[in-house]
Amino acid sequence: MTKTEKDIILPEFYQTCFQRQLTATQFITLKLLVLLLQFQKQVRIERLAALWPEPILFESRRRLQRFLVLPIVNIKQLWFPLVKHLIKLNFGKNHQLFITIDRTQWRETNLFVASLIWEQRAIPLYWLILPKRGCSNLNEQKQLLRPVFSLLKDYQIVVLGDREFGSVGLAQWLNIKHVGFCLRLKQVRYIQTEEEEYKRLNSLGLLPGMS
Secondary structure, three states, X not given: OOOOHHHOOOOHHHHHHHHHHOOHHXXXXXXXXXXXXXXXXXXXXXXXXXXXXXXXXXXXXXXXXXXXXXXXXXXXXXXXXXXXXXXXHHOOOOOEEEEEEEEEEEXXXXXXXXXXXXXXEEEEEEEEEEXXXXXXXXXXXXXXXXXXXXXXXXXXXXXXXXXXXXXXXXHHHHXXXXXXXXXXXXXXXXXXXXXXXXXXXXXXXXXXOOO
């Protein structure tokens, strides 16, 4: 390994936030972990522990495992302060923020993520690992979004979702929360406007770009 601790790509405000939350030993462990992740570009504990800069590799693995299961190592306490700082630097209060929700099945892991759309990129804000395969339900969608709404309470939020999330239940809940939304619907879905009969979406002559 040729990288040194000075080569760690960890902005100063990241370090300030982490030092407020972690002990000195925990902060050093985190910096070493970030260094290894940047160098190895993989997250296998066995591989990272084998490269840990300590003489006893078995103890290194145990230390790494103990660090990763610490109560303080969680999204709300370590990640949210960083996100809040970044958003405050780049957006004024009441600015409209677009939040996308998406679910990805990766091998045996069903990952459900809420992300901030920013300069044509999606910045993960909060995520859940669902204990099942397949689509999320309304309760899981609420569980994902509540922490995000709390984090971004000073901003106008618009939630974007694909066809998995095009449910009346989610739309009603978002409306109650005074959150804007744009949820994609299947073509076979029926909609009804005031004083009109139900109509199937694919019968309305809609084209990309139309509102």
